[in-house]
Amino acid sequence: MVSRRDLFRGAGALTAAVSAAAVSRVAMAALPEPVLQTKPDTMPPLLPETGRPYNPVVTLNGWTLPWRMNQGVKEFHLVAEPVVRELAPGMKAHLWGYNGQSPGPTIEVVEGDRVRIFVTNKLPEHTSIHWHGQRLPNGMDGVAGLNQKAIQPGKTFVYEFVARRPGTFMYHPHADEMTQMAMGMMGFWITHPKNKHPLIDPVDRDFCFLLNAFDIDPGTATPKIMTMLNFNLWCWNSRVFPGIDTLNVRKNDKVRIRVGNLTMTNHPIHLHGHEFLVTGTDGGPTPKSTRWYEVTTDVAVGQMRQIEFIADEEGDWAFHCHKSHHTMNAMGHEVPTMIGVDHRGVAKQITKLVPDYMVMGERGMADMAEMEMPLPDNTIPMMTGEGPFGGVEMGGMFSVVKVRKDQKPGDYSDPGWYRHPKGEVAFEWTGALPEPARFAAEGGQSMPRKVAAPPAEVNVRKPTGHSEH
Numbered sequence: 168m169v170s171r172r173d174l175f176r177g178a179g180a181l182t183a184a185v186s187a188a189a190v191s192r193v194a195m196a197a198l199p200e201p202v203l204q205t206k207p208d209t210m211p212p213l214l215p216e217t218g219r220p221y222n223p224v225v226t227l228n229g230w231t232l233p234w235r236m237n238q239g240v241k242e243f244h245l246v247a248e249p250v251v252r253e254l255a256p257g258m259k260a261h262l263w264g265y266n267g268q269s270p271g272p273t274i275e276v277v278e279g280d281r282v283r284i285f286v287t288n289k290l291p292e293h294t295s296i297h298w299h300g301q302r303l304p305n306g307m308d309g310v311a312g313l314n315q316k317a318i319q320p321g322k323t324f325v326y327e328f329v330a331r332r333p334g335t336f337m338y339h340p341h342a343d344e345m346t347q348m349a350m351g352m353m354g355f356w357i358t359h360p361k362n363k364h365p366l367i368d369p370v371d372r373d374f375c376f377l378l379n380a381f382d383i384d385p386g387t388a389t390p391k392i393m394t395m396l397n398f399n400l401w402c403w404n405s406r407v408f409p410g411i412d413t414l415n416v417r418k419n420d421k422v423r424i425r426v427g428n429l430t431m432t433n434h435p436i437h438l439h440g441h442e443f444l445v446t447g448t449d450g451g452p453t454p455k456s457t458r459w460y461e462v463t464t465d466v467a468v469g470q471m472r473q474i475e476f477i478a479d480e481e482g483d484w485a486f487h488c489h490k491s492h493h494t495m496n497a498m499g500h501e502v503p504t505m506i507g508v509d510h511r512g513v514a515k516q517i518t519k520l521v522p523d524y525m526v527m528g529e530r531g532m533a534d535m536a537e538m539e540m541p542l543p544d545n546t547i548p549m550m551t552g553e554g555p556f557g558g559v560e561m562g563g564m565f566s567v568v569k570v571r572k573d574q575k576p577g578d579y580s581d582p583g584w585y586r587h588p589k590g591e592v593a594f595e596w597t598g599a600l601p602e603p604a605r606f607a608a609e610g611g612q613s614m615p616r617k618v619a620a621p622p623a624e625v626n627v628r629k630p631t632g633h634s635e636h
């Protein structure tokens with residue numbers, strides 16, 4: 168079996184399995200050998216060795232599927248199968264995916280390419296693949312029962328169509344969809360324009376990833392597939408912070424980031440330090456008259472957005488979903504708010520008896536990041552990640568865009584933490600603090616209360632057992 172690592176050994180050389188010239192006629196009549204990936208790392212862009220040239224993408228914590236050219240047709244082989252995916256160091260999930268990982272590999276083709284995709288089903292149940300956003304013959308659209316027979320376990324189906332429209336697309340099962348998508352089956356598809364396109368600018372860096380979510384109880388490894396909204400692991404490409412790789416770019420690069428949402432809720436994706444334009448959706452490139460600058464763009468369920476900006480500010484810029492619950496990892500729900508309640512020492516005593524007992528910190532949730540509570544096996548802390556100045560206290564859908572003037576073109580490696588110029592970091596004020604000046608018009612516009620409010624009371628309530636659900 169050809170692993171992805173082998174493929175990148177040498178100057179981007181592809182093995183015989185994917186190089187048309189080296190394959191005999193007999194072999195060409197057979198299935199292309201499936202290429203598997205064993206690691207969750209971000210792989211370097213796969214430069215095309217056959218077919219029309221294009222500027223390849225980089226899939227965050229993912230990879231692009233090599234193809235073979237068979238008499239002018241680009242042939243890919245996807246294998247639907249159970250996989251073990253590391254969500255972040257310290258946590259592995261038992262998912263379903265394609266070719267060894269969840270999500271499956273990114274498929275990159277060029278507008279006008281004839282594409283043949285072999286899909287082998289190694290799952291315990293039937294499946295199919297829908298090519299989200301594509302113009303194609305109806306019988307290739309992949310809805311089991313409607314457009315085709317479901318692919319039974321052990322069987323291989325062939326999809327074939329011309330990639331007619333350039334843009335940002337995805338693929339996912341359309342058979343027992345709820346189960347199969349909750350288990351991690353999905354992948355990215357990019358159709359590059361074949362010529363200079365009036366609405367698709369060339370870029371220096373082109374990233375893509377899918378938004379997905381899992382509900383995995385602390386201490387277990389298999390997602391609960393019936394969950395509709397109450398997910399506890401909010402992922403980019405089946406990874407959570409601090410397991411999501413950073414997006415490393417050179418200062419003044421034109422950067423494109425493509426995002427697709429296959430969760431069951433919307434995600435306002437937010438970039439620090441720069442403004443961007445939404446230049447495309449799964450419907451294609453957006454007309455220029457519809458573009459305006461944003462720092463957050465909402466990606467609704469089943470939608471894709473591609474954003475573009477000039478990375479002209481050096482530094483380590485946070486890049487994350489703006490729903491604060493989506494930048495947290497698995498947490499016990501139904502944790503009562505304990506701000507203002509002094510339970511010093513109590514939680515520590517209880518955790519000695521009940522290892523996964525959690526209470527919200529009395530000064531906020533930051534206490535929890537410090538508490539180093541004993542965690543069940545195969546779980547990552549709710550708020551975590553060490554930055555150059557201390558705990559980042561994040562999880563889930565969070566990463567960093569690293570902009571450096573000395574990042575080499577084509578180099579996607581992590582340059583380390585930003586070294587801030589002198590005098591450009593927020594600092595502690597050590598002088599005297601004056602008494603606050605009272606605002607003269609305080610309460611002047613509000614209606615006076617007839618009876619004074621009673622003094623606030625605090626009811627201390629024991630957290631209900633979050634493990635019961």
Ligand SMILES: [Cu+2]
Nearest residue numbers: 434488490493
């Ligand atoms: Cu979100």
